[in-house]
Amino acid sequence: MPSATEQQHTLGKTASLSGTSLHTGDKVTLKLHPAPADHGLKFKRADLQDEPTIDARIDNLKTVERSTTIGEGSVRVHTVEHVLSALSAMGVDNAVVEMNANEPPIGDGSAQPYVDLIKKAGVTAQEAPRKFLDVRETMHIESKTGSLLVLLPDDKFRISCTQAGPDNRFTQYLSMEITPAVFEREIAPARTFVFYEDVQSLMDKNLIKGGSLENAIVVRGDAVLSKEPLRFPDEFVRHKILDIIGDLALLGNRIRGHLIAVKPGHGVNAELARALAREQTRRSALAGPHPIPIGEGGLAPDEVMQILPHRYPFLLVDRIIGFEGETKVIGMKSVTINEPYFQGHFPGHPVMPGVLQVEAMAQVASILLFKLTKKSSRVGYFMSADGVKFRKPVFPGDTLIIHAELTKARGARLAKTMCHCLVNGAVVSEGELMFTFLDK
Ligand SMILES: [Zn+2]
Numbered sequence: 001m002p003s004a005t006e007q008q009h010t011l012g013k014t015a016s017l018s019g020t021s022l023h024t025g026d027k028v029t030l031k032l033h034p035a036p037a038d039h040g041l042k043f044k045r046a047d048l049q050d051e052p053t054i055d056a057r058i059d060n061l062k063t064v065e066r067s068t069t070i071g072e073g074s075v076r077v078h079t080v081e082h083v084l085s086a087l088s089a090m091g092v093d094n095a096v097v098e099m100n101a102n103e104p105p106i107g108d109g110s111a112q113p114y115v116d117l118i119k120k121a122g123v124t125a126q127e128a129p130r131k132f133l134d135v136r137e138t139m140h141i142e143s144k145t146g147s148l149l150v151l152l153p154d155d156k157f158r159i160s161c162t163q164a165g166p167d168n169r170f171t172q173y174l175s176m177e178i179t180p181a182v183f184e185r186e187i188a189p190a191r192t193f194v195f196y197e198d199v200q201s202l203m204d205k206n207l208i209k210g211g212s213l214e215n216a217i218v219v220r221g222d223a224v225l226s227k228e229p230l231r232f233p234d235e236f237v238r239h240k241i242l243d244i245i246g247d248l249a250l251l252g253n254r255i256r257g258h259l260i261a262v263k264p265g266h267g268v269n270a271e272l273a274r275a276l277a278r279e280q281t282r283r284s285a286l287a288g289p290h291p292i293p294i295g296e297g298g299l300a301p302d303e304v305m306q307i308l309p310h311r312y313p314f315l316l317v318d319r320i321i322g323f324e325g326e327t328k329v330i331g332m333k334s335v336t337i338n339e340p341y342f343q344g345h346f347p348g349h350p351v352m353p354g355v356l357q358v359e360a361m362a363q364v365a366s367i368l369l370f371k372l373t374k375k376s377s378r379v380g381y382f383m384s385a386d387g388v389k390f391r392k393p394v395f396p397g398d399t400l401i402i403h404a405e406l407t408k409a410r411g412a413r414l415a416k417t418m419c420h421c422l423v424n425g426a427v428v429s430e431g432e433l434m435f436t437f438l439d440k
Contacts, residue, residue: 006130008093010034012122017113019105022067022079022215028101030083032121035094037128038325040252041087043070043077047100055407056084056097058250058273059418064266068247072408078103081266085246086114088254089183091123093130109192109215110231111242115184133280135257141275147261147268151276154258159244161261163237165195165219172237178245187245189231190238196220244269251276281403282425284330298322299367304331307370308363313340316360317402320367327406329371331364337396352394357429358385361419365404365433369415372406373437380415380435388431398423404433413437 016031035042041056052075054060060070067079083104087095089111097104107113134153141149160175176182194216217226217235224230232238244261247269255276299307299320308315317331324330335352342350362382369380394400401422408416414436421429 006132008037008126008128008130009091009123010036010039010094010126011092011118012124015117015121017105017107017117019107019113021101021103022106023103024101026101028099028103028105030104030117031098032087032117033096033098034121034124035096037094037126039094039096041084041092041094041249042096043080044096044098045075045077045100045102046098048075053096056080056250057252058270058277059407061250061270061273064270066266068250068266068270070250076102079106080104081243081246082107082111083114083246084249085242086111086118086183086188088249089178089187089245090115090118090180092118093254094126106192106215109217110190110239111183111188111246115188131253132256133251133253133276135255139272139275139279141268141272143265143268143271145263145265147263147265149262149264149268149272150260151255151272152258152260155256156258157255158258159241159261160258161237161241161244161264163240164263165236166197169222170219170236172234174234174237174241176241178241183245186232187238187242190235190242191215191217191226191231192239193217193219193236240264248273248276251280253280278427281420281427282422284403304367307367310363314359315363316356317363317367320364321401323368323371326372327368329364329368329404331360331367331402331404333360333400333402335394335396335398335400339396342396350396352398352400354388354390354429357390357394357400357421358388358431358433360400360402361404361417361421361429361431362433364402365417365419366435368404368406368417369435369437372409372415379439380437382433383436384434386432386434388429390429392423392426392428394421394423394428400428407432 011032011034014031014033016029018029021028043054045052054070054072054077060072062071063069068081069076069078070080083097135151136153139151156177158177162173164171196218213227244264247266250273301318304317316333318333321330321332345353366380403420404417407418417433419431419433420427
């Protein structure tokens with residue numbers, strides 16, 4: 001059983017690799033850089049102005065057509081799953097993947113080149129503890145196309161996968177615990193494979209310019225076409241496991257659970273990662289009765305009032321329960337029947353107005369921004385809210401747990417935060433709030 005004190009890891013030094021990108025056929029250089037604890041995995045587009053970065057997180061998932069694409073704003077990186085799979089399975093928690101194109105080099109279609117690169121850079125332990133998501137209850141995801149993912153509790157990360165091609169040709173099954181040694185030996189060398197009927201139209205449209213028998217196995221009828229012979233008799237199911245690990249790396253935390261996957265694909269893999277991310281949010285709000293810390297951990301009401309200018313009836317945060325690093329904060333607000341708005345919203349059926357929940361999110365988020373800009377003379381102003389959703393009503397007697405996480409800080413001017421309000425562990429409202437910084 002992994003010890004509770006398992007540490008985060010990053011790379012020992014920068015290492016780089018050049019090759020051809022699959023979809024455009026362009027030359028690309030990929031560099032893996034070390035990153036500090038709690039940084040996570042991020043992509044950096046060195047070919048674009050200001051070299052934007054994209055967090056390898058499920059919130060940034062854009063498309064799952066044949067490969068996995070993530071993006072923020074208008075910036076995209078395609079086919080991220082093989083490099084993420086290698087980083088995650090080889091035990092790298094924190095790294096920057098820098099590229100001078102929108103896609104990593106495809107290499108031989110496996111994760112082998114990335115494993116070699118990680119070994120060249122070395123993997124070193126960091127001070128912070130590794131973050132895990134322990135599966136406590138069975139979860140399952142099904143698709144109309146016959147994919148099924150079932151996740152069971154386990155004290156290790158295991159995958160049992162069944163792969164089947166069209167008409168159930170090449171049906172293969174494999175089950176294993178995923179460790180760096182197992183990944184390197186059994187999974188990383190497995191190459192991408194395609195069924196001819198699936199790629200014919202893409203080839204005709206010239207959409208896979210860098211694609212060739214050097215970086216994929218093509219199955220036509222019962223014939224297996226590839227530059228070199230199969231590396232394993234069941235190479236296909238091994239590659240499916242490789243893709244699953246890469247897609248689930250978008251969760252951020254490591255999974256302790258047993259995944260049973262039948263005909264997996266990027267679409268269902270991503271759906272599972274999303275469901276796990278929701279579970280993670282739910283749990284962080286449920287993590288026991290929140291201890292009310294004094295000093296460093298949180299902020300008592302008088303300390304909140306020293307930061308926020310708001311007063312009754314417009315102060316919508318009672319306490320800050322705690323901060324997680326520099327980018328996360330959790331606050332709380334007890335919603336009592338004495339709130340003035342309940343008199344009119346609505347008589348006989350009191351519910352907390354959604355806009356006040358957004359205001360509560362903005363107040364909690366601005367405490368985080370205050371902490372970030374403490375040393376400067378600037379102050380953050382609430383500018384806009386995107387994707388606001390009210391999922392459940394909030395009633396008198398509820399305790400609102402308000403999460404705010406900094407997702408983007410562009411220069412010294414703009415900050416984006418993803419905010420959630422929870423009651424009894426369920427998300428009641430959410431929204432992405434943007435702030436601008438102005439001189440005081
Ligand atoms: Zn793949």
